[in-house]
Amino acid sequence: MMTTIGLLASITVNVFLLGFIVFQLRKNRLITQRQKQPALRTPANLRTISCPSCSQQIKFTLPIEGNKARCRKCHAQFKLDIDEHRNVYVTEIKLPEEDHTIKSLADCYSILGLSADAIPMDIKTAYKKKISEYHPDRVEVLGIKIKQIAEEQTRQINAAYAMLQEHGML
Ligand SMILES: [Zn+2]
Incomplete structure (x- = not known):
């Protein structure tokens, strides 16, 4: 009789311990996930390139429509290439046309x-x-x-x- 009770008690303790361990593991995983999130959220989609024409820093968020960007300062236009690691490269540049018309x-x-x-x-x-x-x-x-x-x-x-x-x- 005492053995049965002892066994049951031992099982109960073990189940409880196992539950506790699983709970702890889950909690740890949640914490890890929570810690990872800010890194994903922050500049994962934010890219900065330096204008090849005037060195102006151009910031944009991926994805970019048509993979094209334009420099706000010198109005040069770029075609961009985005690799599998989502690195951005300027593949083509169209320099702004100078306005030669005489206006005054x-x-x-x-x-x-x-x-x-x-x-x-x-x-x-x-x-x-x-x-x-x-x-x-x-x-x-x-x-x-x-x-x-x-x-x-x-x-x-x-x-x-x-x-x-x-x-x-x-
Ligand atoms: Zn520029």
Whole structure:
């Protein structure tokens, strides 16, 4: 009789201990899970890239639509590649197009390197000087890139001069 009671008591204690151990294990796992969560929640989807054009820090959250991003500072556009570890790489960059359109008389004076109070004589002199600086004969030997820039500059100088003429500034 005493043995049966002893056995039962022993089983009860054991079951209780086992329950306690399971409970402790579960509690530990919950704690571990809880500790892991903030790390997942924080910057898991947040990415920062440095603009390859102007070094501006660009922050965004994954996923990004079309894997495209744009620099707020210089307006360069990027195509991004995201690998299996969700690292982000810039694979393609489209630099912002410079706006070459002349919008005001102030732009004309600026293109010719003049201040707004320049007299007609100054304008004519500046025009001749600038045009000769970018003359094809001068830039021919400097390579295709410089030649293209010179052609664009010549277009600008002519456009500025024509606009000043139209407005009776010379
Ligand atoms: Zn930029």
